[in-house]
Amino acid sequence: MDKMIFKHEFLIRIKSVITWSLSVSALLFVFFSFFSVFADQAEMMNQMLEKFPKELLIAFGMNNMNYHTVLGYISFYFLFIQLLLAIQAGNYGFGLVSIEETEMTADFLLTRPVSRAKILTSKLMAALASMLLTDIFMWISMFTAISIFSEGKDYDMATLLLLLFSVILFQLFFFSVGLMVSLLVKRVRSVTPYSLGLAFGSYVLSAFSGVFGDVKLEYITPFKHFEPAYIVNNRALNTPLVLINVVITVIALVAGYWLYLHRDIHAVS
Amino acid sequence: MSVIEVSHLTKFYGKSRGIVDVSFNVEEGEIFGFIGPNGAGKSTTIRLLLSLIHPTSGTGKVFGLDVTKHGPEIRRSIGYLPSEVFYYEGMKVIDLLKYSASFYEGNFTERMKYLSELMELEMNRRISDLSFGNKKKVGIVQGLLHNPKLLFLDEPTSGLDPLMQRKFFDLIREENKRGVTVFFSSHILGEVQRLCNRVGIIREGSMVEISDIRSLQQNNYKKISVTASGLTPEFFDTPGVTNVQTENGSVNFFFKGDINAMVQKVSSLKLDDVTIEEPTLEEIFMHYYE
Numbered sequence: 001m002d003k004m005i006f007k008h009e010f011l012i013r014i015k016s017v018i019t020w021s022l023s024v025s026a027l028l029f030v031f032f033s034f035f036s037v038f039a040d041q042a043e044m045m046n047q048m049l050e051k052f053p054k055e056l057l058i059a060f061g062m063n064n065m066n067y068h069t070v071l072g073y074i075s076f077y078f079l080f081i082q083l084l085l086a087i088q089a090g091n092y093g094f095g096l097v098s099i100e101e102t103e104m105t106a107d108f109l110l111t112r113p114v115s116r117a118k119i120l121t122s123k124l125m126a127a128l129a130s131m132l133l134t135d136i137f138m139w140i141s142m143f144t145a146i147s148i149f150s151e152g153k154d155y156d157m158a159t160l161l162l163l164l165f166s167v168i169l170f171q172l173f174f175f176s177v178g179l180m181v182s183l184l185v186k187r188v189r190s191v192t193p194y195s196l197g198l199a200f201g202s203y204v205l206s207a208f209s210g211v212f213g214d215v216k217l218e219y220i221t222p223f224k225h226f227e228p229a230y231i232v233n234n235r236a237l238n239t240p241l242v243l244i245n246v247v248i249t250v251i252a253l254v255a256g257y258w259l260y261l262h263r264d265i266h267a268v269s
Numbered sequence: 270m271s272v273i274e275v276s277h278l279t280k281f282y283g284k285s286r287g288i289v290d291v292s293f294n295v296e297e298g299e300i301f302g303f304i305g306p307n308g309a310g311k312s313t314t315i316r317l318l319l320s321l322i323h324p325t326s327g328t329g330k331v332f333g334l335d336v337t338k339h340g341p342e343i344r345r346s347i348g349y350l351p352s353e354v355f356y357y358e359g360m361k362v363i364d365l366l367k368y369s370a371s372f373y374e375g376n377f378t379e380r381m382k383y384l385s386e387l388m389e390l391e392m393n394r395r396i397s398d399l400s401f402g403n404k405k406k407v408g409i410v411q412g413l414l415h416n417p418k419l420l421f422l423d424e425p426t427s428g429l430d431p432l433m434q435r436k437f438f439d440l441i442r443e444e445n446k447r448g449v450t451v452f453f454s455s456h457i458l459g460e461v462q463r464l465c466n467r468v469g470i471i472r473e474g475s476m477v478e479i480s481d482i483r484s485l486q487q488n489n490y491k492k493i494s495v496t497a498s499g500l501t502p503e504f505f506d507t508p509g510v511t512n513v514q515t516e517n518g519s520v521n522f523f524f525k526g527d528i529n530a531m532v533q534k535v536s537s538l539k540l541d542d543v544t545i546e547e548p549t550l551e552e553i554f555m556h557y558y559e
Contacts, residue, residue, distance in 0.1 A: 104355030
């Protein structure tokens with residue numbers, strides 16, 4: 001790894017990291033501030049939800065929920081935090097190499113006396129550090145929110161930690177798939193449509209997977225691999241699905257390296 | 270010693286041609302001109318040697334090392350000035366130069382100061398606020414900063430005003446005197462003529478001529494203009510004559526071959542006027558492109 005590239009890459013992303021961290025934390029606090037309402041009126045809430053079609057509840061992951069417990073409530077809205085983190089990770093993945101090419105700075109970087117493998121590793125580490133920083137911010141916010149809004153209710157710390165740490169693998173998936181796709185297409189003009197597409201696409205797959213029951217869409221979407229409700233209800237990760245997730249991530253990363261090392265950097269035209 | 274050795278180098282972008290079977294050598298300490306119109310393959314050749322793109326076939330060696338295998342090692346001693354300069358927009362000039370210098374071993378503070386003062390570069394401005402010409406100056410300083418042994422200049426003068434161009438040429442000559450080899454790509458012949466020892470002419474992806482710049486001018490072609498009454502262009506329809514044109518009653522052409530035979534032929538005419546001169550590089554060049 002090259003320290004200078006790492007530092008440069010990290011600093012370039014720092015504003016984005018702050019923005020994402022604040023957004024994730026804000027979302028977390030807003031959701032959690034309604035906890036007392038849900039907890040107090042759990043019975044009424046359940047009655048209301050019974051009137052909704054079952055498919056709709058499954059689609060939004062709202063079946064089998066215990067809104068009056070801390071973890072039950074978190075698992076209900078954690079999906080939205082995952083969605084934000086997925087978009088962020090996708091952004092970093094799709095943009096890791098392609099931004100240098102659209103902004104034509106690739107010529108500068110790749111004519112330095114550093115191998116491409118080293119450049120990619122340095123960039124990768126900087127992006128991972130950026131995501132980890134967002135995670136740390138989110139974890140701190142989560143514990144702060146719990147201490148403010150949980151009204152002293154008990155919860156299983158191990159399960160919560162499992163849920164919170166699972167986001168790292170979750171983000172890696174979107175990051176590495178984004179990186180690979182960005183190297184497969186000829187030119188990424190703008191990163192956001194790609195990352196939004198990947199994040200919402202995966203989410204929709206996960207939602208439909210619930211609706212159609214038999215269709216095995218859960219194999220390919222991280223929203224199923226790391227379904228909060230599953231983690232909370234079983235107090236464990238869904239090991240086979242997590243393994244699938246890790247395998248896809250590793251394949252995407254290896255493919256990303258191979259594609260980058262063999263890539264032609266075209267002149268400005 | 271050859272600093273650059275290119276052997277049967279070929280690059281296709283899918284089905285479209287980059288360069289085909291290009292071979293040439295550049296010797297240590299020379300300024301090698303690489304001329305050709307836009308799209309002839311000049312940038313492709315340079316980008317192959319910088320390992321920004323990968324060859325379809327053939328080999329390129331710099332400092333005796335294969336460019337596909339030893340890229341990082343080779344690039345330690347290379348300076349590159351692209352035709353259009355792009356840097357991280359948010360950075361200040363000074364920060365970019367420091368970032369660039371950090372990739373090389375040594376302290377370049379003094380040299381940075383010297384070069385930026387010479388090129389009249391404002392170090393504290395943001396890259397995004399710079400004009401095209403000023404970005405080019407950053408490119409020049411950045412390319413020369415780490416004392417490279419080999420310089421790749423790809424259309425280096427576009428965007429520079431004449432005064433800066435002259436300073437730039439002086440700088441390149443000065444570097445060359447210190448032993449730096451220069452690979453100078455351009456489509457402007459005047460500047461190649463001013464600066465280079467040897468030229469390679471590339472056309473539609475193939476090298477058509479590699480020659481000493483003097484012999485290119487002196488030994489090859491004469492530009493002859495003949496004015497005589499009743500003279501038709503057909504009179505000069507002999508081997509070695511090309512580019513016959515009639516203008517204001519005089520016949521102009523290029524001639525390559527035994528000059529005695531031509532003088533005899535001309536002397537059989539009743540002349541009003543005759544001139545025999547060296548063609549400019551420009552004219553030689555046009556000739557290759559017909």
